[in-house]
Amino acid sequence: MKAHNTACPRNCYSTCSFKVWTDNGKVIKIDPQPLNKATPQGICLKGLSYVERVNSPQRILHPLKKINGEFKQISWEAALSEISEKLQYFKEKYSPQSVLFYYASGMSGLLNSVSTNFWKLYGGATTVYGNLCWPAGLEATRLSLGENKHNIPWDVENAKLILVWGKNPAESNIQQMIPIEKAQQNGAKLVFVDPRRTASAERADLLIQPIPGTDGILALSIAKILIEKNQIDKEFIDKYVLGYDAFKEFVLKININEASIECGVSVEFINKLANFIGTTKPMTLIPGYGMQRYTNGGQTTRCLLALSIITGNIGKPGACWHYADLQSDIFSEIKEPVNYFPPEKPDGIFRREIATARLGEDMLQISDPDLKMAWVERGNPVTQNPDSNKVKEAFRKLEYCVVVDQFLTDTAQEADIVLPAKTMFEQSDIISSYWNPYIQLRQKVIEPIGEVKPETEVYYLLAKKMGFPDSEIDKNIPYPSDEATEKWLNNQLKPWPDITLEKLKKGPILTPVLQEIAFSDYKFNTPSGKIELFSETAHKKWGVNPLPNYEKTIDGNKENKFPFNLMSPNTKNRIHSQFGNLESIKLIDPKPFASINLGDAHAKGIKEGDFIKVFNDRGELTINVKIDASLRPGNIVIVNGYWHEEGSCPNILSKGRETDMGHGTAFHDNMVDYEKPNIK
């Protein structure tokens, strides 16, 4: 038995360090790695389920080919020959851009860039711009503060007021509950803003429950109260903030009574929240990513951030805008969200004209050349992209599709060839995090199971098969061996002499550029060098109001014939569509369910355990009901990540739309209705 240090490469805040035990080439056990101060006590239940995941009998261990609608095992030689022929054919007949290269956030690591290198060698491809997750908030923060960084995670302990706005760390970032609890032990106040009463909010002092999508007007009302009561940090504003006067003039015009009706929070409770913010310092404001996935998401984020700005809660211990910390991403030349944007001058190699937010629609519409083939890796777009019926339709229209995955996901089901994907234990790679400030090595600890090959090896073999020049292959794709992989990784580490693979094998290393208290130097990388409450760039680039303002969401207007907001948050039991298929997760979360409010349920004659039909113009699904007496009436919650196969993928109902800035995806802007289905 041997223990190895590694780190979790899922698309999750925590990016936990952990130790994995192997015995005879098999992953058998997991232990905590206390060296990571952000995740000292261990990984979440999903991380623990890796023991099952890597050894799962459901895992794809060989190349599969769909023959008469059924997947049959084929050899690598046969699979690669067929793919190579198809690639040559589409390139010659239509052009390389008739092939869609799609990847998502399924597995992080620097070696992922090898994929892009392959497609460059191929002559290009069509890829997508934008991102499903967080760009609106990233862009809002970048426009205001110049960059995306926040205090080290354990600095939350120093806050006297923790305001968690639209985030459920108990499920999406469980280790954040550690410093929150410590702060509470030290007497800090904890306030949540969320239409749901989540596990995170149970120990809170106050829970404010606005109507989804109206957080902006709630924040602006509070700003008005703070300004009127002079509970702002005048000195901070004078020194570091651009556009305060314009902002003040703008918010003072807000009618609190009207705002209260708009956001569904009573004037009394708006005042309660304002009082906490106005009188308790330092404040750490922790916004989530859910509320920026609305059509007004970027501006909403700016409204919230304004509260941190005018109260001077930036750049000090315990005072922080805790959205995303990209300080450990030392490897990207262009950081998120800018690297999501379509290039101003296309390079002629990659066509980036498809928005990931409108994947289905854009795939169907794009022409010259039409899409003929898709290659999907690290993603499951048929489940996870909005308007998934349309995504499915677009995939079915293709002539040929290759999916690389560990399991037969909804997307893999649409493929002609499925190639087995490695797990995090079968190839080394380096990962950073957007929450904790560490650079980590995700170590290879076992040989790939079955016939699994890491993607870099697949690309290497495919490049050879396609007859790309050896010199180009050697430059762009590491030779399939552990030594070559390590050499490639060491090359990436060259600019950082203090970080070596040998050191990383011993545990996580703090990022060399770390500012523990973000913005403590009060340097803001904005055009004016100040915090921009008024952003000319926001107006020019995105056409929004240069000041943070509130716009109604598109779906959420009161005339909509579908009266319920569908919330599709993350659950602790899944990372998007990953993990739900495992037996150890099914024990805890056996079947999809929708949470609805007790009063709403009663009015419709629905009881706990009943099946309901949830529908709108885009589709419908049937799902079991759980009654939640603390969910704000008018809302229904179906967590994201259920597969079509399970019958309850919430993206059947969502609309492919971009956010107001950052090319994010506004799939939370989603109104539905539900009813008891007619018994047949």
Added chain:
Amino acid sequence: MRKNVFIFDQNKCVGCHACVVACINENGFQSPDQWRNVHSSNNPHLPQLPLLYLSLACNHCDDAPCLKNCPSLAYSRDEKTGAVIHDPKKCIGCKYCTWACPYDAPKFNLKSGIIEKCTFCNHRIEDELKPACANLCPVGALDFENIEFNREESVESSPVPVNIGSNLKTVKLRKETGPEMDLEIFKNQTKIDIQTKKHNKITAQKEWPLIVFTLLTTGLVSLYTSGITKIFNSTHKHIFTGFIIISAALSILHLGKKLRTWRSIINIKNSWLSREIGFFALFFASVFCNFYLFNLPDLLVACFGLLYLFSIDMLYRIATWRWELKIHSAQTILIGISLFAFFIGWYYLLVFIISFRLTIYVYRKIVITKNDLILSSLRAILPIIAIIMLYNSQYYILSLILIALGEVIDRIEFYNELNVPDPKIEFESQNK
């Protein structure tokens, strides 16, 4: 005294279930019931009430009821670590420990037919490691330590109100209310009564073989003791013996490991279940002896019968802990005496005992549990009619049927009213 103790902090637990998966990784897949469970109070999220979580497996209690009550001595204590260990090779799968344990720690595995439970990760403790669940709680809510821990602290910490020296230390909530919320938002639901499914480990429906078994054997005991069997011809005797075999078979079929039935009587010293099975065996062995071999003194056989009925009542005591009135009208000893009086023809005794039982019955119906009115009145009226009918001897059999019917109703209600200490009920109703 320093002891190995689980420490659970209610302020820290967010109900993430990592402990459950940690246990599975360490001890193998557990289905359908996991060794460790995460309970939550206030499942429907009632706005006025707090919600707390409880991660619970075995607390390796000092006075472990599983260990004491196990008829086959499958449980033992590891004196070094304090762990209560269940030996799968000795388990007969009678499930009595699942009634005895107030923390729902022993889990019956349908596939293997035996009990499984948390081992305290004894193998890890021996290597100076914490149990997997405590080792891997990502927020440090569940921990394990070797500390001074006295009985008072143990009782105070217990999520179920019992005093058995459970080794679970609970760090209680700092603030015993949920978050302040605007109740005005929820005014549309203030008058709605949430109907939650009643959870009960023991129900008449599930335990029907036990109902048949106890009623049948009680009938046989009374019949024999009344002396009627003295006039039995050999066919009668064969039928009587046949019923004994049927009831024995019923009780054996009830076990997960039928071939280990012999083990069920080896804990006579502590377990009422062992005693019950022991007296059952003695009584019917002596009846058999009297029928087919040689005569034993009647008083001795009657004593065995009486002790058998008494043992049945005693073994159900663990499931009557919440009862205000500890005596039940459908206790086997009372059923036994009634039938005995009927068979022997002591009708004054019959009237007396039936009146006594009806009094208890009616009291229970009015004051404690309100069941189906029609069924209850039927149960109350049946024996009265039966007694009146006895004035005319031609209705003897009909009268017996009516009495038996009343007993069946009462016994079914008895099973439905049993409830064992259960964290699912105790913890989830903590705030109500």
